[in-house]
Amino acid sequence: MRNTELAEIRDLPLFRTMDEDNFLSLTQAAYDQTFPAQVQLIEEGGTADFLHVVMEGSVELFATWQGHETTMAVVNPISTFILAACIQDAPYLMSARTLGRTRVVMVPSVDLRTIFLNDPNFALATITELAACYRSVVRHTKNLKLRTARERLAAYILRQVRSRGNGAGFTLPVEKRLLASYLGVTPESLSRLMKSLQDCGVHIEGQRITLTDPALLAEVAKPDALLDGPDPAGPSIGLGLPDCDLGTAQPDARRAVRETP
Amino acid sequence: MRNTELAEIRDLPLFRTMDEDNFLSLTQAAYDQTFPAQVQLIEEGGTADFLHVVMEGSVELFATWQGHETTMAVVNPISTFILAACIQDAPYLMSARTLGRTRVVMVPSVDLRTIFLNDPNFALATITELAACYRSVVRHTKNLKLRTARERLAAYILRQVRSRGNGAGFTLPVEKRLLASYLGVTPESLSRLMKSLQDCGVHIEGQRITLTDPALLAEVAKPDALLDGPDPAGPSIGLGLPDCDLGTAQPDARRAVRETP
DNA sequence: GATCCGATTTGACGCAGATCAAGCCACGGG
DNA sequence: CCCGTGGCTTGATCTGCGTCAAATCGGATC
Numbered sequence: 032m033r034n035t036e037l038a039e040i041r042d043l044p045l046f047r048t049m050d051e052d053n054f055l056s057l058t059q060a061a062y063d064q065t066f067p068a069q070v071q072l073i074e075e076g077g078t079a080d081f082l083h084v085v086m087e088g089s090v091e092l093f094a095t096w097q098g099h100e101t102t103m104a105v106v107n108p109i110s111t112f113i114l115a116a117c118i119q120d121a122p123y124l125m126s127a128r129t130l131g132r133t134r135v136v137m138v139p140s141v142d143l144r145t146i147f148l149n150d151p152n153f154a155l156a157t158i159t160e161l162a163a164c165y166r167s168v169v170r171h172t173k174n175l176k177l178r179t180a181r182e183r184l185a186a187y188i189l190r191q192v193r194s195r196g197n198g199a200g201f202t203l204p205v206e207k208r209l210l211a212s213y214l215g216v217t218p219e220s221l222s223r224l225m226k227s228l229q230d231c232g233v234h235i236e237g238q239r240i241t242l243t244d245p246a247l248l249a250e251v252a253k254p255d256a257l258l259d260g261p262d263p264a265g266p267s268i269g270l271g272l273p274d275c276d277l278g279t280a281q282p283d284a285r286r287a288v289r290e291t292p
Numbered sequence: 293m294r295n296t297e298l299a300e301i302r303d304l305p306l307f308r309t310m311d312e313d314n315f316l317s318l319t320q321a322a323y324d325q326t327f328p329a330q331v332q333l334i335e336e337g338g339t340a341d342f343l344h345v346v347m348e349g350s351v352e353l354f355a356t357w358q359g360h361e362t363t364m365a366v367v368n369p370i371s372t373f374i375l376a377a378c379i380q381d382a383p384y385l386m387s388a389r390t391l392g393r394t395r396v397v398m399v400p401s402v403d404l405r406t407i408f409l410n411d412p413n414f415a416l417a418t419i420t421e422l423a424a425c426y427r428s429v430v431r432h433t434k435n436l437k438l439r440t441a442r443e444r445l446a447a448y449i450l451r452q453v454r455s456r457g458n459g460a461g462f463t464l465p466v467e468k469r470l471l472a473s474y475l476g477v478t479p480e481s482l483s484r485l486m487k488s489l490q491d492c493g494v495h496i497e498g499q500r501i502t503l504t505d506p507a508l509l510a511e512v513a514k515p516d517a518l519l520d521g522p523d524p525a526g527p528s529i530g531l532g533l534p535d536c537d538l539g540t541a542q543p544d545a546r547r548a549v550r551e552t553p
Numbered sequence: 554g555a556t557c558c559g560a561t562t563t564g565a566c567g568c569a570g571a572t573c574a575a576g577c578c579a580c581g582g583g
Numbered sequence: 584c585c586c587g588t589g590g591c592t593t594g595a596t597c598t599g600c601g602t603c604a605a606a607t608c609g610g611a612t613c
Binding site (some may be wrong): 114161 | 335360375377379380385386410412418422427429432434439476514518519542
């Protein structure tokens with residue numbers, strides 16, 4: 032890996048505080064790879080040989096069972112994913128695929144576990160990262176169990192708007208089908224729900240969403256710090272759908288050739 | 293705290309490997325308390341001042357929003373809960389209440405964070421525990437999003453039976469209303485679902501459930517290691533409904549007097 | 554044993570959201 | 584410019600599960 036790449040990783044919360052020697056030994060066996068869209072990086076059930084770090088692009092985490100598939104989260108630069116599986120040396124619970132053209136750094140996970148014991152700062156950073164991931168999934172689960180689909184969508188839209196400084200609107204960072212799956216509904220339902228939110232001051236024009244009356248939407252979503260975050264502590268470490276635009280910035284994302292490995 | 297109690301805690305995966313001095317300084321400010329049933333130990337949104345350890349009895353973790361409530365997990369002896377909030381020093385995402393008469397050890401969480409840096413073994417143990425919790429919630433979420441209510445119930449029953457050595461049956465470790473909430477359905481629906489599973493060799497008699505044909509039930513549940521566990525790694529560290537009988541062993545659980553603090 | 558109280562069950566009904574099946578639209582390639 | 588390929592929308596219909604209300608059960612108290 033080049034030095035510029037190393038510097039980027041070094042700056043992640045997970046690696047920022049760790050000892051230089053440990054960082055070097057950890058990353059010496061790491062490698063950097065760029066994938067086109069729709070490449071499956073990880074298959075659930077596989078063994079966690081590498082900790083993955085998304086450097087550019089974005090990665091969808093999804094789970095399957097009996098032919099059904101659901102997206103669990105989208106990982107944006109710069110952050111790690113499937114940390115927990117690496118730590119436990121246990122099978123992945125989720126699969127991962129690239130959404131657009133995506134650059135990923137892969138760090139051998141055997142090295143991780145040996146370094147925890149030598150590097151207290153790294154251990155602490157890992158603990159913090161894991162705790163953030165945990166809380167992120169708990170939030171997602173609470174959303175699924177406590178809110179209706181309509182409320183989840185409303186809350187999602189509000190979160191997006193707020194995370195971009197309360198502008199009047201934003202363009203969806205992911206395809207609607209993916210958003211639907213993340214919210215736990217079918218694309219058809221999402222489409223209808225979007226329309227039903229027009230009464231609450233939501234205007235939809237393709238990927239572009241504009242709010243005329245955020246307060247009205249808030250009456251539907253009933254936003255709540257414990258469901259929608261953010262944690263007072265730090266910025267977005269955890270999982271979830273992207274906070275910033277992606278995919279739209281990578282026009283080559285769609286219609287990718289299928290890989291034959 | 294008495295020495296016998298200390299010894300019990302000391303034996304937890306989380307504390308087993310840690311340095312003796314650190315263990316003592318951590319637990320010196322800890323205290324041990326026994327509560328009757330239905331006492332709320334934690335209110336979501338509160339600050340995480342104490343790491344809780346369930347010594348006897350059991351604790352329900354639940355979340356609320358807009359008057360709705362849903363149970364997220366049940367914690368059994370001997371394990372910890374709300375570790376993530378303590379680490380992040382962030383507001384609790386879940387509330388907690390005792391189910392039966394329950395003994396809980398509370399460890400001040402300020403001490404936790406200082407010790408991570410001094411005690412690599414403790415840090416590693418924390419990492420492992422958190423990773424297990426994370427995977428546990430991910431499983432729960434996958435269940436909610438991929439299976440129907442009927443399939444979730446079938447899978448739950450199978451998990452229970454298997455975790456007790458594949459006997460012919462078992463008695464529900466929690467009230468049905470709680471199980472319903474955990475599975476994400478109303479008590480009425482659970483009741484109907486139970487009845488509908490009678491066609492699959494499930495006999496229900498009060499709290500007692502007996503299987504005549506586990507294979508038939510497995511056709512409904514389609515059990516899967518990635519959804520139902522267990523992790524090959526270790527035993528039940530994470531969250532979920534109890535693996536062993538409780539509540540039935542504490543007949544004083546119900547009809548508790550409300551506490552007036 | 555009579556009574557009370559909450560948990561559970563049962564029934565009737567309604568609704569949110571899934572499913573199935575077209576249609577629409579945008580884009581890229583021939 | 585026409586056509587094919589997805590993604591998205593729309594409509595019709597179905598159904599799993601929720602809601603509301605009432606009955607039943609079972610343990611606990613007196």
